[in-house]
Amino acid sequence: MLRTFIAAAFCGLALPFAAASEPLHLELGVGVIEPLPFAAPTFVAENPGAAEIAQAITQVVAADLAGTGLFREIPSSAFISGVTSFDAPVAYADWKAINAQALVTGAVAATSDGRINVKFRLFDVFSDAPLGDGLQFGGGQGDWRRIAHKVSDQIYARITGESAYFDSRVVFVSESGPKDQRLKRLAIMDYDGANVQYLTDSSTIVLAPRFSPAGDRILYTSFETGFPRIKLMDIATVSARALAELSGNMTFAPRFSPDGGTVVFSLESGGNTDLYSMQLSSGQMTQLTNAPSIETAPSFSPDGSKIVFESDRSGNQQLYIMSASGGEPTRISFGEGRYGTPVWSPRGDMVAFTKQNAGRFHIGVMRTDGSEERLLTASFLDEGPTWAPNGRVIMFTRETPGAGGGAQLFSVDITGRNLRAVTMEGAASDPAWSPLLP
Numbered sequence: 001m002l003r004t005f006i007a008a009a010f011c012g013l014a015l016p017f018a019a020a021s022e023p024l025h026l027e028l029g030v031g032v033i034e035p036l037p038f039a040a041p042t043f044v045a046e047n048p049g050a051a052e053i054a055q056a057i058t059q060v061v062a063a064d065l066a067g068t069g070l071f072r073e074i075p076s077s078a079f080i081s082g083v084t085s086f087d088a089p090v091a092y093a094d095w096k097a098i099n100a101q102a103l104v105t106g107a108v109a110a111t112s113d114g115r116i117n118v119k120f121r122l123f124d125v126f127s128d129a130p131l132g133d134g135l136q137f138g139g140g141q142g143d144w145r146r147i148a149h150k151v152s153d154q155i156y157a158r159i160t161g162e163s164a165y166f167d168s169r170v171v172f173v174s175e176s177g178p179k180d181q182r183l184k185r186l187a188i189m190d191y192d193g194a195n196v197q198y199l200t201d202s203s204t205i206v207l208a209p210r211f212s213p214a215g216d217r218i219l220y221t222s223f224e225t226g227f228p229r230i231k232l233m234d235i236a237t238v239s240a241r242a243l244a245e246l247s248g249n250m251t252f253a254p255r256f257s258p259d260g261g262t263v264v265f266s267l268e269s270g271g272n273t274d275l276y277s278m279q280l281s282s283g284q285m286t287q288l289t290n291a292p293s294i295e296t297a298p299s300f301s302p303d304g305s306k307i308v309f310e311s312d313r314s315g316n317q318q319l320y321i322m323s324a325s326g327g328e329p330t331r332i333s334f335g336e337g338r339y340g341t342p343v344w345s346p347r348g349d350m351v352a353f354t355k356q357n358a359g360r361f362h363i364g365v366m367r368t369d370g371s372e373e374r375l376l377t378a379s380f381l382d383e384g385p386t387w388a389p390n391g392r393v394i395m396f397t398r399e400t401p402g403a404g405g406g407a408q409l410f411s412v413d414i415t416g417r418n419l420r421a422v423t424m425e426g427a428a429s430d431p432a433w434s435p436l437l438p
Helices: 048-067 092-097 141-160
Strands: 002-004 011-013 036-039 071-073 102-110 115-124 135-140 169-176 183-190 206-211 217-222 229-234 239-242 250-256 262-269 272-279 285-287 295-300 306-311 318-323 338-344 350-357 360-367 381-387 393-399 407-413 427-433
Touching (some): 048 071, 048 115, 048 141, 135 141, 169 407, 183 206, 229 262, 250 295, 262 295, 338 381, 350 381, 381 427
Parallel strands (some): 036 071, 036 102, 206 427, 229 250, 295 338, 360 381
Antiparallel strands (some): 002 011, 011 135, 115 135, 206 217, 217 229, 250 262, 262 272, 272 285, 295 306, 306 318, 338 350, 381 393
């Protein structure tokens, strides 16, 4: 059975195994989840040149799984037996004795032309059987982190039954300098904070980057001219152009449509801010709202039929939903406080938002009809949520108070569990999660 993964020259070979009669499965709900204990012995290096990469891949896979809060890694010091050969029979009794419910084994081979081949198997320890097929990935040695994330994605999906999110990237605003004179530039990184690359310099303020559905382009707001203007960047060439020349008008808060062919954004004219859409192929613009209030932060539903946005038409910031072609909007937020920066979930069932109430900021979620509002965080300043590709995790900016305070990226599960800082150097804000990489 041959499976092909088209990205960085990856290819996957599915090795047939007998499936367990009652496979291991982790149910994800809003209740308390006891992390599933797993063991991940260091992947076997099948030749001397693969030892260092094998260890690094194992560490990334274990960190991916443990970082979800749904899995707990059993330390190697507890192992009764090791794995010295990828093809050796599994000593299930030894893994049961240390209460491992899942076992990940793997092997890495380095080739003379600078490539690596990585294979892995996942075992349901208490069923004494493999869980799904074994897979093999290949790529350049510089792609080892992506390969590790792909292994993690497979393990996560098999055990939880949900789509994964590890092999993805985040674009964000990297910040430096004192709080009152902060320098900002666009940067991109792996979802876990590794492999940071800068896309712009710090000569001008940049805000609110947003990925295209294919993950190959970025929309953002630039103050290069001293006036906020939307720019469109091609990631591969790191070249950017203005979205439109609208002399005298501020444009900001852009977002792609799900098909990538349309951009919705805010445009200020004559002291009033409304939502507009633009077809990228023709430059044709359509005004979507026309009200004496501020309409901003639009976000499409996954099917492209509706837009959620924030507006102060009721007297303070609230959330509204309308047709993607415009028309009368419907208010969906009715709790205490102010609501902003709404983002539609990739699953289509929820909207994430920023809420300000009683001197505190929160990241929250609600159903698209405004029901079942749930606040996930609370702090001095939490804002700007963005969804993981599978709609399970939200990343956002947390700002600390005081002259020495700064911005940092955090993530949280949609249940409110597993709040954690993204490990990275320096201050960062305005994250936007990419789709899964191809």
